[in-house]
Amino acid sequence: xxxxxxTPKYLVTQMGNDKSIKCEQNLGHDTxxxxxxxxxxxxxxxxxxxxxxxIINETVPNRFSPKSPDKAHLNLHxxxxxxxxxxxxxxxxxxxxxxxxxxxGPGTRLTVL
Amino acid sequence: RKEVEQDPGPFxxxxxxxxxxxxxxSNSASQSFFWYRQDCRKEPKLLMSxxxxxxxxxxxxxxxxxxxxxxxxxxxxxxxxxxxTYLCVVDSGGYQxxxxxxxxxxxxxx
Numbered sequence: 001x002x003x004x005x006x007t008p009k010y011l012v013t014q015m016g017n018d019k020s021i022k023c024e025q026n027l028g029h030d031t032x033x034x035x036x037x038x039x040x041x042x043x044x045x046x047x048x049x050x051x052x053x054x055i056i057n058e059t060v061p062n063r064f065s066p067k068s069p070d071k072a073h074l075n076l077h078x079x080x081x082x083x084x085x086x087x088x089x090x091x092x093x094x095x096x097x098x099x100x101x102x103x104x105g106p107g108t109r110l111t112v113l
Numbered sequence: 114r115k116e117v118e119q120d121p122g123p124f125x126x127x128x129x130x131x132x133x134x135x136x137x138x139s140n141s142a143s144q145s146f147f148w149y150r151q152d153c154r155k156e157p158k159l160l161m162s163x164x165x166x167x168x169x170x171x172x173x174x175x176x177x178x179x180x181x182x183x184x185x186x187x188x189x190x191x192x193x194x195x196x197x198t199y200l201c202v203v204d205s206g207g208y209q210x211x212x213x214x215x216x217x218x219x220x221x222x223x
Contacts, residue, residue, distance in 0.1 A: 035213075043157065043200065043213040056210060090156055101147075102211070104156035 003027050006091050006105035013081055014113055020077045021108045023091030031055070032074035033102065034066060035090040043090070049074050081112045116140060117203050119214035127222050130191050134217045136201030137183045145204035146177055146184045150197045151216060157200055160186075191221045 004025045013019055025032060033056075034046040048056035052068040063079040078085060088107045094100040118137045126132045138146075146163035161168065163175040163184045174187040184203075188195055201214035 040215070041198065042215050045211060045213075101159045101162075104158065107156050 004091060004093055004103050004105040006089075006108050008108060009106060010109050010111075012111045012113065015081055015083060017081050018077070018079045019081060019110070020075055021089055021091075021110075022073070022075045023105055024073050025091075025093040025103070025105075026072065027093055027095075027103060028072075029093040029095050029103075030071060031094045031096060031100075032068065032071070033092040033094075034074065034076050035092060035104075037088040037090060037107070039087070047074075047076075078110075081110075083112050086110055086112045116212045117201055117214040119201050119217050121215050121217060123218040123220050125220045125222055126191055128191055128193060130221075131187065131189045132191055132219065133185055133187045134199055134201075134219075135183050135185050136203075136214050136217075137181075138201075138203045138212075139182070140203070140205050141179075141182060143182075143203045143205050146175075147202040147204075148173075148175055148184075148186050149200040149202055149213075151200055152197045157213075160199070188219075191219075193221050193223060195219060196221045 007022045031050045033048045037043045046060050047066045049068045065077045068074045088109050090107045091105040092102040094102045116139050148160040149157040150160045151157040161175050163177045167176040172189045176185045198216040198218045200216045204211045
């Protein structure tokens with residue numbers, strides 16, 4: 001059983017398009033995250049939601065909009081895609097705050113042409 | 114100074130060797146510390162949490178030095194399967210603010 005799943009796994013699209021990445025966790029966790037891992041492999045937090053409420057919103061262009069319809073889902077919508085958005089996006093979840101282990105999804109490799 | 118710093122490596126070590134990685138952090142108020150492992154083109158997975166008293170899990174030992182603001186990971190008797198990138202993770206508490214280091218790449222050579 002997949003604990004944290006993301007779709008799609010690969011996404012290739014043109015500049016200027018709008019795309020969404022979906023994330024679901026079946027662990028019953030309260031907190032979900034989106035991370036971006038760039039070409040240098042640096043993993044940086046973008047957003048964190050706790051019980052569907054936005055907790056962390058790092059310095060991310062407002063073209064990126066997370067949406068949490070329920071606490072098991074955290075989707076990421078990206079408007080007007082740019083070349084620099086090409087990266088691997090990881091969704092993660094944890095039971096609660098801070099000290100809890102984060103479980104990562106398999107990642108979505110986004111390539112913007 | 115970066116919030117979390119690691120030597121990206123790569124560290125190339127022969128099988129059976131002992132290897133150690135350090136990770137420094139800048140926020141003295143940081144509360145929780147972890148080592149994650151990331152295999153090539155895979156997601157990060159928790160390797161171990163790092164406790165103030167130090168902790169050991171088989172061939173892996175993690176230690177925390179709050180005075181000098183660093184954590185370490187020691188791997189004894191390296192296996193080929195240990196080849197991966199090891200990410201240092203620091204949580205500054207409240208609002209789930211976690212910061213990942215850039216990772217240290219380990220390559221264990223036969």
